[in-house]
Amino acid sequence: MYPSLHTDRRSFLKKMAMLSAMTAAAGMFPGILFAEEQERGIPADTDLDWKKAPCRFCGVGCGVLIGTENGKAIAVKGDPKSTVNKGLCCVKGYHSIMALYGKDRLTKPLVKKNGSYVETSMKEALDLVASKMQETIKEHGKDAVSIYGSGQWTIPDGYVASKLFKGCIGTNNVEANARLCMSTAVTGFMTSFGIDEPMGCYEDIDHADTFVLWGNNMAEMHPVLFSRLLDQRLRRGVKIKDFATRTTRTSMAADKSILFIPQTDLAVANAICYEIINNGWVNTEFVQEHCNFNKGLTEMGYGLEDNYQFTDKPEAISFEDYKTFLEDYAPEKVARLSGVSVKDIKYLAAHFGDPNKKVMSLWCMGPNQHSRGTWMNNLIYNIHLLTGKISNPGNSPFSLTGQPSACGTVREVGTLTHKLPHGVVTNKKDREFAAKIWNVPVENIDPKPTYHTVEMFRALDRGDIRFMWIQVTNPMVTMPKLKLYRDGANKEGRFIVVSDIYPTPTTDVADVILPSAMWIEREGMYGNSERRTQYFEQMVQPPGEAMSDTVQLLEVAKRMGFEKQFYYKDETHIEEIYNEYRKHHEGKKHNMAPLEVLKSQPGAMWPYVDGKSTQWRFNAKYDPACSNGKDFHFYGKEDGRAVIWQRPYEPAAEEPDAEYPYWLCTGRVVEHWHTGSMTRRIPVLHQAMPHSYVELNPGDAKRLQILTGDKVKLTTRRGEITLPASINERGVPAPMQVFVPFFDENMLINEITLDSFCPISKEPDYKKCAVNVEKA
């Protein structure tokens, strides 16, 4: 039996209850102060210097104020001036600074020699990284070196990484862990609108009447935003509909919880479109004026094989073709497949169909980590486009992000194999534009994308990639089918550099470990889910020889002979990099706010035009980039029209069968952020959730004679793992389904997950594979 969590959890739950109430209060009374709570834990008689920053953790991008004294960060409070969180934080945010001061911070570079790590100086370590990279390029070619970063990279980190690898070295081997969480959102936006990122903003929450949460446990993953929804319910009686595969805290707080069988969200979304059309709820004028209809290829496969390739072939169809396609998705047919009753399908559709209701859809990993994720994103947009409920305050399909700068760095800077800061590598004009700003010959930028994340690690395993530099991410916990990729990284002839702040399973595979400066130990910017760029200054010194990821890259670039391109002065390098980066986005569609604006306020939303953030894109009333003379202009597409896609239901890559009869879903918990490398070093969070577990349905547990705390063996075609059981605690899976969080490096659930991915976005499906469950 594992020890009970209950004793430790009670004080944590009280804290959560208090924070929920504070957040709700802040929604009703902007600027409300709870000095007692906010200053609890701050030593008396302190003279704190408070400075603003975006929170280090999730993609919501709460504004926080950091109190420093004698060179140490000692207090955090929500920034009352921030429109994102209106002065409050979630439990992770309140404890964020403690992640700076874990006992085992990496402070010196470590180089592996004869199987063990030896301390060295930063100068020597960076010399080694640069020389190894040059040696690898000489022996194996430029495409044998790669960099793998993350949505926690600051904007300058990602920018200099892209410039070095794509512009100077000439390889498109640049990827980031946002491929594992947000690339589906990108391809969803690109296929439906031709331009990335949400058209709306968080203020939509203050205007919507109904919130539909698509496979999105907001109460745990985006608690501050969810509190804003709850606050609106208290104030205005708005309705929250939870549409999910598992009963969660979100379901319990929602007005209605609807469970569906995994993967069948595709069918239900189509059934909603069927209902909208067949009940005459289509906003005909909007659709005729602003939408096209397309279909793409089907039966695309699941990317399970090495070197898998897929390119969609869009084909125009008519509204009548689309209507005929939807005949297969009548609620009566879909109910049998999805487990969602006809009544509930019609109920959901009616909320979208009601012309007097404003509807906001919110989603994150459910539709994104999905083997047909791009399709699922398209289908949510279809519903909003058919009803014209888009790009208007309160009418908003809103894709949430998980990391503090998944949008700012990965999506906007473009740290993915096919991307450039503006446009894509395959486009000649985009290459010419980037090359000019980067001061490199245009021929340097390879027009062919190389590897997306899963394929990049497969290439490392094969030996096509020989050198990989990993910054601010932990792939040896997060990669699906993990063993394959860990074995690949450990093979002879591979050289792995890892920049991080703590030892992790990823530093375990490194040949060189570089200690990084974290968050407010350096200067930078993050970009959040609502297109808001936020600046933070350096507030404290990093420990030992720790250095920002930006400076590490600059130092290596200079050692490789690219002094001309990396000319920035030490004291002003962040400002110079940001000003150079802004040039890529000049124009009304994506202009970034000047640095002095970001320094003076809690961020600004792009497009930042004529001194103003743009809250609702594509709507001529709010967006200065609209130029077609109409009320809406989807200018990401050449003809200014958004696309309604014909996308069918197709089964998951691996579904339960006689041998593996359960569905396995993985995800996160409120206490820990991603792989827990930071939050597990914060005592209050670690004590509240010290280890992973497997949630079972109470009926299944009873049949298997499993009680909470009993050891349970999960077996898939990739391997097995034993975890303690959790029954009727945090969440409750539907019958014949289990859920396991991935934060615990001692119970690596990704050892047994499947590396199938969406063929369009290449994002893995962490939510679905087949598993057997036994009492251990």
Place this chain on the structure above:
Amino acid sequence: MPIKSYLAYPHKGKKKYLQQAFLALEGCEVLPADNEDLLILVTETDSREAEDCLKKKLEAIPSLKLLAMVSGFDTPKP
């Protein structure tokens, strides 16, 4: 073992009285707002029955205008 949090609105001029009344009850933790007429109340009880009993006592406090629940957690006994 329920844990609940509430927004508590006092009658005009009664914020201090309401805070004192809450603190006089077992299982109540109070956090007053500094610049608004509002208090946060967190209750912790041993059982649903004790929770119901406490709720009745809370609702009987004369200085309380409105009690709005924000969140509720229920953990089994250790």
